[in-house]
Amino acid sequence: MEISRHWRLRKQRYALVGEVCPHCEAKLFPPRDICPECGQEARTTYNFSGRGEVYSYTTVYEPPAGYEENAPYTVALIKLEEGPIVTAQLTDLGDQPVEIGTPVEMVTRRLRQDGDERGMIVYGYKFRPVLARVSA
Amino acid sequence: MMSEVVIAGVGQTPVEEHWDKSLRELGLMALKAAVMDSGGLRPQALFVGNMFAPQLSRQAHLGALIADFAGLTGIEAATIEAGGASGGAALRAAYLAVASGAVDVAMALGVEKFSDVIGAKVDAALATGGDSDYEAVQGLTPTAQAALLMRRYLYEYEVPRQAFAGFPLIAHANGVNNPNAMFRKAISEEVYRQAGVVSDPLNLFDVAPLADGAAAVLLTRADLLPPGFPHRLVRIAASSMATDTLALHDRPDPLDFRAARLSVERACEKARITPAQVDLFELHDAYSIYAALSLEAAGYAERGQGWKLAQNGAEPAVVSLRGRLPISVLGGFKARGNPGGAAGIYQAVEATLQLRGEAGENQLPNVRRAMIQNLAGPASSAVTHLLEALDG
Numbered sequence: 001m002e003i004s005r006h007w008r009l010r011k012q013r014y015a016l017v018g019e020v021c022p023h024c025e026a027k028l029f030p031p032r033d034i035c036p037e038c039g040q041e042a043r044t045t046y047n048f049s050g051r052g053e054v055y056s057y058t059t060v061y062e063p064p065a066g067y068e069e070n071a072p073y074t075v076a077l078i079k080l081e082e083g084p085i086v087t088a089q090l091t092d093l094g095d096q097p098v099e100i101g102t103p104v105e106m107v108t109r110r111l112r113q114d115g116d117e118r119g120m121i122v123y124g125y126k127f128r129p130v131l132a133r134v135s136a
Numbered sequence: 137m138m139s140e141v142v143i144a145g146v147g148q149t150p151v152e153e154h155w156d157k158s159l160r161e162l163g164l165m166a167l168k169a170a171v172m173d174s175g176g177l178r179p180q181a182l183f184v185g186n187m188f189a190p191q192l193s194r195q196a197h198l199g200a201l202i203a204d205f206a207g208l209t210g211i212e213a214a215t216i217e218a219g220g221a222s223g224g225a226a227l228r229a230a231y232l233a234v235a236s237g238a239v240d241v242a243m244a245l246g247v248e249k250f251s252d253v254i255g256a257k258v259d260a261a262l263a264t265g266g267d268s269d270y271e272a273v274q275g276l277t278p279t280a281q282a283a284l285l286m287r288r289y290l291y292e293y294e295v296p297r298q299a300f301a302g303f304p305l306i307a308h309a310n311g312v313n314n315p316n317a318m319f320r321k322a323i324s325e326e327v328y329r330q331a332g333v334v335s336d337p338l339n340l341f342d343v344a345p346l347a348d349g350a351a352a353v354l355l356t357r358a359d360l361l362p363p364g365f366p367h368r369l370v371r372i373a374a375s376s377m378a379t380d381t382l383a384l385h386d387r388p389d390p391l392d393f394r395a396a397r398l399s400v401e402r403a404c405e406k407a408r409i410t411p412a413q414v415d416l417f418e419l420h421d422a423y424s425i426y427a428a429l430s431l432e433a434a435g436y437a438e439r440g441q442g443w444k445l446a447q448n449g450a451e452p453a454v455v456s457l458r459g460r461l462p463i464s465v466l467g468g469f470k471a472r473g474n475p476g477g478a479a480g481i482y483q484a485v486e487a488t489l490q491l492r493g494e495a496g497e498n499q500l501p502n503v504r505r506a507m508i509q510n511l512a513g514p515a516s517s518a519v520t521h522l523l524e525a526l527d528g
Contacts, residue, residue: 009269030270036386055390056291058283058335060275064260067275075276077284077385085385087271100291111273124273 002114006122011045013124014108018084020046027082050106052080052127057090057098066112078104078127092128103130141234143370143523144241144361145174145354146485150316151473153251154348159193163202163247166350166481170243174354175362179243181233182213185226186246187477189215191261192253202245212239219265220422222246223480224377224510224519227353231375231521234355241360246478247350258346265513267383279343281384281514282423283335289391289425290337293440297337301328302446303424304341304471306456307464311471313497314486318347318473341470342424349475351482358526368492373409373505374522376402384514393426393515396433400509403520411435414522415503416490417461418483420511421468427455430509436461457498465490465498480510480519491525 011017018029021042026035028042035042057076060067067073074090076098090098091109104127111124147169149162157165163184171177182203190196199213218225223246230244250258263272266281290297304323311317323341331339358369378398381387387394404411411434419434421427428442436454437445445454445461455463466472466486469479487506489495506523 012270030383030386032386036381056284056288058280058287058338060277060280060335062259062277062279062334063256063275064263064272064277065256066260068256070275073275075274075280075284077288077390085387085390087274087276087383087385089274100288112275122273 003120016048016050016106016125018046018048020044027084029080029084029086048080048082051130052078052104054098054100054102054104055079055085056100066114069113074098076127089126090128091126096129104128105130139235139237139357141231141355141372142358142361143353143372143488144177144356145170145172146352146488147173148316148351148482148485149349151318151347151349151475151482155251157348159189159195159247159249160201160205162249162348162350163245164206166247166352167202167206167243167245170352170354175365177241177354177356177362179208179241179354180211180239181230181242182208182211183226183229183242183244184213184215184247185223185244185477185481186215186248187217187219187222187265188248188250188261191264192258193249198247202247217477218517218519219512220476221480221510221512221517221519222477223482224521225480225517227480227484227521228375228377228519230353230355231372234357241354241356243352243354244481245350245352246475246481248476248478249348250346250476251348271383278513279338280335282425283338285390285429285514286337286342286425289428292391295440295443298325298329299443299447300342300424300428301325302443302453303421303427304328306446306453307421307468307470310457310464310498311467314466314472317467317471318345319467319471338423344422344469344474347473347475349473349478349482351478351485353481353484353488367494369526370488370491371524371526372521373524374403374406376406377517377519378402379517380515382516390514391429391439393429393433393518395518396430396509396511396515399518399520400434400507403507403522407522409505409522411507414461414505414507416465416487416500416506417463418465418468418487418506418508419463420509421464421470422474426511427463430511431455433515434509457500462500465500466495483508483510484521484523487523491523
């Protein structure tokens with residue numbers, strides 16, 4: 001069931017909480033406690049904006065166990081505006097073609113389901129194309 | 137002072153779907169073949185390269201399993217796991233055991249059994265080689281990850297999509313003459329062009345097939361070889377391993393296979409050679425994009441230019457059997473097949489056969505030095521060995 005495992009990551013999965021290095025200002029997501037830029041301890045939390053752009057993308061037709069119901073789905077590398085890259089599914093695409101450079105924003109969606117209707121459902125971040133602003 | 141380590145014996149099973157053979161039976165076949173090839177040397181230590189047995193065969197503890205099944209109870213034995221580079225890492229463990237003087241004879245045995253489980257469970261097992269919390273949870277598979285790299289490569293370097301055909305064409309042509317290869321049929325550019333998409337832009341021929349197999353290498357010191365040793369002697373001139381971030385997204389430049397580069401630099405430094413002094417390069421062509429990135433990481437091509445080494449022009453392609461730097465000489469991952477944690481040992485077996493002059497129809501003329509490189513995922517781990525024929 002791995003309940004505690006997913007619970008521990010709730011701030012990352014639901015709110016993109018990473019870290020900022022107090023020594024060199026590097027922004028880190030996922031949090032890693034030792035800054036890869038300067039090698040010093042980095043434990044100051046930092047809230048990422050959730051905005052970024054597509055760095056690369058592909059489609060998964062043969063999903064791993066637990067991901068069958070969404071297949072085929074688009075998975076991407078997203079370059080966040082603060083610098084780090086994250087791996088995430090793209091969602092809410094409609095008929096819109098994805099391209100490298102497409103601006104995207106974070107949303108919370110269902111990631112996977114374990115087993116039958118009684119199985120645990122894991123939620124987390126996905127990214128969708130930035131919605132056009134509706135003018136009043 | 138480190139002792140000189142020589143390859144006393146090699147053994148392998150065909151790479152295929154071995155429905156009739158278990159993990160331990162495959163392991164024993166390769167182990168026995170290597171012992172016989174050496175003239176009967178008995179290993180004092182066994183290092184098993186394997187990644188998937190705990191997940192796909194519900195079997196961990198392969199050291200005791202295989203030592204026991206081989207009638208070698210009592211010896212030292214353990215699994216070495218480093219994802220897809222488990223075979224290379226097991227070879228390095230065996231090398232260090234002999235080089236250090238800790239044992240006289242060590243065996244590196246790679247074994248993998250995929251075919252007892254099919255479909256989504258295999259894909260879930262494969263995904264455990266990456267970052268479970270931040271990659272696999274998003275439904276990312278190793279194949280999708282290779283596709284992400286290939287798309288970015290095509291975009292950044294403005295490379296034509298068909299450019300990658302060269303790698304599977306060469307691998308399949310070379311696999312024809314390998315009796316242990318999974319695919320022994322050459323393919324054409326047209327076949328490549330029309331192949332179905334696996335994970336865009338990767339097509340079926342950009343992805344090496346996973347299959348069962350076992351391979352073994354027996355290492356010792358030259359002075360311990362049985363009298364009348366019948367093979368040209370091959371030594372391990374250097375062994376090195378390097379790591380990168382586990383997750384691809386944690387790298388400042390995902391198209392730079394840094395661990396691959398570091399492991400080549402370290403191996404060449406130890407052997408006091410440059411990569412240009414290598415006569416063949418068994419690289420990790422689990423995906424055609426990885427072949428290109430490995431050639432670039434090793435310094436054989438500039439960034440974004442690795443694919444050009446697989447293009448035929450007035451001369452045959454540089455990395456073809458008749459080129460200056462042959463790769464995948466007995467089919468590589470693509471045609472021989474990708475037996476997961478055993479693949480790194482297959483590379484060592486195939487390179488040894490070439491250096492001994494025992495490679496059959498695909499024997500290269502005048503080869504003295506081979507580089508073999510085994511990667512895990514997008515080079516999150518990289519193991520490089522230099523093998524050298526000793527003349528005389």
